[in-house]
Amino acid sequence: MTYIVIDFEATCWKFPKTPEEQEIIEIGAVRLDLYGHIIDKFSCFVQPVIHPELSYFCMELTGIQQSDVDSAKTFPLVYDQLLNWLEMYPDFSFVSWGAFDERLLRLNCQYHHLDIFWNRSFINIKKQYAQIHQLEKPIGLMKAVKTEKFEFEGDHHRAFADAYNTAKIFGKYLDDWVIV
Numbered sequence: 264m265t266y267i268v269i270d271f272e273a274t275c276w277k278f279p280k281t282p283e284e285q286e287i288i289e290i291g292a293v294r295l296d297l298y299g300h301i302i303d304k305f306s307c308f309v310q311p312v313i314h315p316e317l318s319y320f321c322m323e324l325t326g327i328q329q330s331d332v333d334s335a336k337t338f339p340l341v342y343d344q345l346l347n348w349l350e351m352y353p354d355f356s357f358v359s360w361g362a363f364d365e366r367l368l369r370l371n372c373q374y375h376h377l378d379i380f381w382n383r384s385f386i387n388i389k390k391q392y393a394q395i396h397q398l399e400k401p402i403g404l405m406k407a408v409k410t411e412k413f414e415f416e417g418d419h420h421r422a423f424a425d426a427y428n429t430a431k432i433f434g435k436y437l438d439d440w441v442i443v
């Protein structure tokens with residue numbers, strides 16, 4: 264059994280469009296063993312097809328440039344690469360900070376008529392972190408990293424850095440998460 268801590272960056276706008284129009288533009292993931300040690304990583308840009316031009320707002324937020332996505336493969340091809348990577352250790356659960364990533368993955372798979380891991384659990388540790396710490400409401404990843412007095416490594420709102428820093432929090436409380 265391994266954990267795949269995953270984070271997606273997506274197209275976004277100052278005035279939001281519908282969730283169905285939001286496309287993954289970057290995938291970052293780390294694979295953790297049962298003890299919370301990082302044993303592998305995955306990082307890839309994705310070229311959006313519904314709105315191929317990134318908004319200025321999106322480039323500002325993420326630091327991802329138009330040239331990064333222009334030179335990337337589209338979602339079906341990158342998804343295939345991701346599946347190949349995941350299949351190296353087929354027994355895994357996804358872990359992410361919030362519910363956004365699971366929803367986005369499902370919508371992007373639906374749009375491209377691709378299968379998703381319907382029976383794969385997605386552990387939302389943003390929600391559980393708030394419960395463990397008896398917070399009134401869930402907090403953002405950056406705030407949680409600061410609460411733990413960790414250094415945020417890399418740039419926030421970049422998929423791999425977000426996944427990596429989420430993995431540090433996941434590893435710290437490994438025994439406390441409810442794995443569904």
Ligand code: AMP
Pocket residue numbers: 270271272273274275276324325363419420421425
């Ligand atoms: P994150 O993993 O926190 O970087 O967020 C994932 C995606 O959610 C980003 O790539 C954006 O598409 C969207 N997003 C995150 N924060 C914001 C924000 N403050 N305003 C608009 N969209 C956002």
Ligand code: MG
Pocket residue numbers: 270271360364425
């Ligand atoms: Mg995220």
Ligand code: MG
Pocket residue numbers: 270271272419420421422425
């Ligand atoms: Mg992110």
